[in-house]
Amino acid sequence: MSRFLRPKYNKLGDENLIELFKQRRDEAALNCLIKRYMSKVYYFSLSILKNQMDAEDAAMEVWANLKNHLVRYQIDNFSAWLMKVTKTESLKVLKSRMKNRFEELSEKNDPALMEFPLFEALDDRNPELEKLSKAVDELKEEQNRCIVAFYFQGMSYEEIAEEEGFELSKVKSHLQNGKRNLRLQLTK
Template sequence: MARKHSPFPMLKFFKSEPFKHLTDEELLARYRQRGGNRVLNALIDRYLHIVYGAALQYLKNQADAEDATMEIMGSLGPKLRKYDIQNFSSWLYAVVNNHCYKTVKKRAASRTEDIDENNEPGFMEFMQHNALLEREAQFDKLSDAIDELNPEQRQCITAFYLQQKTYKQIASELGYTENQVKSYIQNGKRNLRTQIAKWYESQTK
């Protein structure tokens, strides 16, 4: 059987063996205290392919997923020092989720000119739960409204509607209960409807 080609051949330069006995949180604490590329690379080595897999599932495009992975991992250093991270894997998933959401948002925004429902399935898939949104200004307003949701609602809304994930999958990946996921989605949708309704009212005055 042919060996599967790795999209990240640079992994061979990341020697993380000395840190294999450390937990994520121990690596994170060491990096925050002492810095050092070896510690940072150990975390990257541990999660690179996981991040790539999540990005690929989200973006549905290998090149975009590779770019997203490199951008996310390349920005980790300053973020690890800036934020008080209690659970690294959950925090990293949120970073991936937000990064890919912004990528999808930019991609969809670039398609809003001359939209044809017959040849823009990716855009229409994103919009299938928002039938009122048919023009660029309306799409931008939806994107802005999603950005304004609290982190829990935004993560669950984007995972459920953009990634087509189930309540169970979202709960497992984000560390919530299924009831919490349902609540975040319901409250998020309510907040989105309120924001969109206000926007429509302002347009008709």
């Protein structure tokens, strides 16, 4: 390419940026692509994981694998493809997060362990995890906050009470009702 004429990356479409990276290993084109989608990948992951740290991890995993994916695969619609990859990575993290949480609860012999829907399904039913994530979004506000804090963010009953300003008994009640509603949603 002429030294006088360099592409204006932010004016190029996704496919053009990908071509630049594939043909010339143009890191600036790749960086432009990442910056373009950074917020959407993070927020979409957050919608599934409901936990900022986990969402950040999942998003970083997406970006870390991007170079290899671009080189290995022919991607026709980058936005749709990236959305799918983000979902897959997020569900992987969600599965791992749930597994860890249930191991903690198991050690404490906490009754919340066996009552939470889908505990048994963690190993081989990933589509159910996505369904669970959506069902959590549809819970009443207080139930949503307690379920998310307890299962997705790994907080204790006491920490939730302090963080959310609820009585301890209310936290337990919201969790109990939330779990019941989730089960109803998931068996529809």
